Amino acid sequence: MENSIDLSSPELFLNREISLLEFNWRVLQQALDPNVPLLERLNYLCISSTNLDEFFEVRVAGLIQQLEIGDPYLEADQISAQEVLRLISARAHELVEEQYTVLNEVLLPELEVQGIRVLPRAMWTEQHNAWLEKYFQEEILPILSPIGLDSAHPFPRLLNKSLNFIVSLVGKDAFGRDRGYAILQAPRALPRVIQLPAELSDSGQYHFVFLSSIIHAFAEDLFFGMKVKGCYQFRVTRNSDLAIDTEETSDLLATIADELTHRNYGDEVRLEIAHNCPEDMVNFLREQCGMHQDNVYLVNGPVNLSRIQALHSLVERPDMKFKPFTQGRARGMTSDADLFASIKKHDHLLHHPFESFGPIVDLIKQAAADSSVLAIKQTLYRTGASSPIVDALVAAAHAGKEVTVVVELRARFDEEANVALAAKLQEAGAHVVYGIVGYKTHAKMLLILRRENNKLRRYVHLGTGNYHRSTSRVYTDYGLLTSDKQIGEDVNNLFIQLTSLGKVPGMHKLLHAPFTLHERLLNKIDREIDHAIQGKPARIIIKVNSVVEPEMVQAFYRASMAGVRVDLIVRGICTLKPGVEGISDNIHVRSIIGRFLEHTRVYYFENDGQPEVWCASADLMKRNLLRRVETAFPVESNKLRQRIIEDLLLYLADNSQAWILSQDGRYKRADTPEDGEKIAAQSRLLEQMAAQF
Known part of the structure; x- marks a missing residue:
């Protein structure tokens, strides 16, 4: 058929x-x-x-x-x-x-x-x-x-x-x-x-x-x-x-x-x-x-x-007005903690705005003051005209570190601020480049190179959102802090490509646009289709800002037709039609509009009971997958992966701030039970944060 x-x-x-x-x-x-x-x-x-x-x-x-x-x-x-x-x-x-x-x-x-x-x-x-x-x-x-x-x-x-x-x-x-x-x-x-x-x-x-x-x-x-x-x-x-x-x-x-x-x-x-x-x-x-x-x-x-x-x-x-809240900091991520020791011990997942953006700024500050740190490399897309991140990078450059910053000057409506911060970084002695001609650099990457016991160790932050302290209080985003050797090598190779324009050797763990991300996401959808046909557990959950790219939409249709349950949590644009008989019966699209702007990009694949979770800087749009420099990174820690899965399931259970997409392109509010449990994902996450920290 x-x-x-x-x-x-x-x-x-x-x-x-x-x-x-x-x-x-x-x-x-x-x-x-x-x-x-x-x-x-x-x-x-x-x-x-x-x-x-x-x-x-x-x-x-x-x-x-x-x-x-x-x-x-x-x-x-x-x-x-x-x-x-x-x-x-x-x-x-x-x-x-x-x-x-x-x-x-x-x-x-x-x-x-x-x-x-x-x-x-x-x-x-x-x-x-x-x-x-x-x-x-x-x-x-x-x-x-x-x-x-x-x-x-x-x-x-x-x-x-x-x-x-x-x-x-x-x-x-x-x-x-x-x-x-x-x-x-x-x-x-x-x-x-x-x-x-x-x-x-x-x-x-x-x-x-x-x-x-x-x-x-x-x-x-x-x-x-x-x-x-x-x-x-x-x-x-x-x-x-x-x-x-x-x-x-x-x-x-x-x-x-x-x-x-x-x-x-x-x-x-x-x-x-x-x-x-x-x-x-x-x-x-x-x-x-x-x-x-x-x-x-x-x-x-x-x-x-x-x-x-x-x-x-x-x-x-x-x-x-909304009730004020204090962003939490996990143990090992406080401002007085040795962040390098904490990250070396195990990976950390930050979920903004529920958790503070402060550890990212503190990490660069610690790197600037640490005689063992040799180099810092970072991408900046939207950062703000007055940025503590930029101030920390300037301090690192003044401290004699090798600081390389890839500034995307063409970030729409942030061009003026980015021109100013590029000049500020150059004056401090940082190496500033402007990405790739014809390809906006939208990846969110921070790499710190540190000498430990006569060996070099890389510390990495990868995120779904921008290095912008103000928006980190109103945008939902994930950030991964890791010292994983292979991820560190992948990120280092990406920075070398952005500065030298040379080809990247095979990546260990990361997916990156415009090279492997599009193809590999399609492959993962096809794998779920194969599993469904064989009667194995198969499911896809995607949380992004936009779903537009035609091949991805068609892949979701194929998955639905094969019996794969596809849940799309899409804040903004969605060109896919759910609920078309025989084509998208198994696809459900919802949008969450609440206190915070939903900005996380997460890709979940059931994978026959061995679930994969990827976080990314990329939405499912042509420009992200084919005309930008983007990254997608796996969340490999069982604990952190399960935490993201629980977050996704919470968003799918939301019956207070969710909107359901109909076949005609219009949205209607999710049914809120009169007597049953009312669930608002963002409010629940705030409550969990308050209880935890």
Whole structure:
């Protein structure tokens, strides 16, 4: 039967762009969950907006470019770029409408009940008005530069995602000419949410005003002698992908630094305008920005929705935020422990954010101060502009260690920070390279070479997530610390390849992209298929951010058809269709959306009762498996392997924060029992961490 089914048929694949929009919808649903603290619900609304911004800046921008140059859309569902853009417009408009409904009809009213009020102009008292006018005159007006439009003042090229106003004017300007429109751009230095002083608020309450409301109220002060007929906010989203020909440039660092200056002025891809803006002004803006009507969004609220996230930090109400927690540290991983001795004794598995990221920083600090350490090598993808990891590497270089750092300059939206940290490391005397031309270095590796008893021993950290202390508190990730000889040799060989560009000799234990990872994962799926056919135990559990790569999807279909149970825990994009009769009956796809962003990549294979567990930096996407440098590492300790298996089973049992994927690409919440046990995997892991440490 299998031979008669074309598993590459477009009908068996969901569209990746729509799948990503569905992820943003699931994030938005957190803003409606009464079990989530109120200010955190506001955060989820803002996160869904930020995600949507990036979606337009990168994915929609890329599709528009493909359409313009006639490049075919080559995703497995075989939908044309033009049709995908149409589908995106329809779903994105629904999503945006729901965002503002959630803000205006749910969150703002609930916040008001709690004494947190965002005051519209209609609710300003005389005292409010007087204070805000003074604030405008002293803090806002001096910074603003309105542009009256005429032949000498053409429509300006506006900064990406900046808050702007189109102003309709009546009367003559200083030179006796009738005026029509003016454009006002609000500098990014200005706060978008202004808190009113305590004396203007009721006791124990918080009162705020949007910057846009203040500018609306006092716009006439900018146009002396003329009357403001209307003032409406709008925002332009631009293509923010850097256009870099890595084959042509001789200095990638300088090229990226130069391109960053142009990022904020790429081609327009979306136009957001206040919903009450008159049609003629909407059409004027649309024409000036070269926007098709499908990419115009009329919004009932602040166009820069994500900026109201400031309320979370401005309001001091712990009862309306997630309960703080202290990250645990296992015995042997404390800051005062001899980490080399502890790792040499046995492997350690760190599970962030439940366990601290501190041991990684402490390990490099100890290495910098240890006279027996000769060299440190590390990859950096997303690390942050101010990183204790980088500070520790700088200290190691200053201490005379051989420090080699592979910095991926092209990590999207972290390019500027990575350019800066590369310069900082070079100034300290570290050897800095920028990965492989045409292949992003996404692997998470740290190697420390230490002389012990006249022999060299390698200490290794391999992870599923970035070396970023801040995100380690909100992203779930695994990290393995080991002194295993063969893993150390494998990691060392990978670093030699990244710096010398030579071929890697056969690997002992690691799988790596773009060479062996894709093929070996397919082989392991085929092994499960063989076991199922022979009646042996067979099962696959995969936990990743995305499942897109067509050959992997087809392999899961083959496994399902052979009777293998396949459980996919996929946070974001999934193009596989579960539950297709005769093809994917045995495949179950779920997504966990909770307090922490699920980021671990884990591959479990039952293997006839001898289970294998692999952790990886790679998702199941073409770019990860075929166009990046990635690693997958086995968890060989029985204790650590069983711990990860128990974590996976906990996520599969989650009935509180899980979403189940249907055949049509939509998700529905997992059934939460009314009387039975309610299971939220992330909460359970926090409880386990608290009990253990």
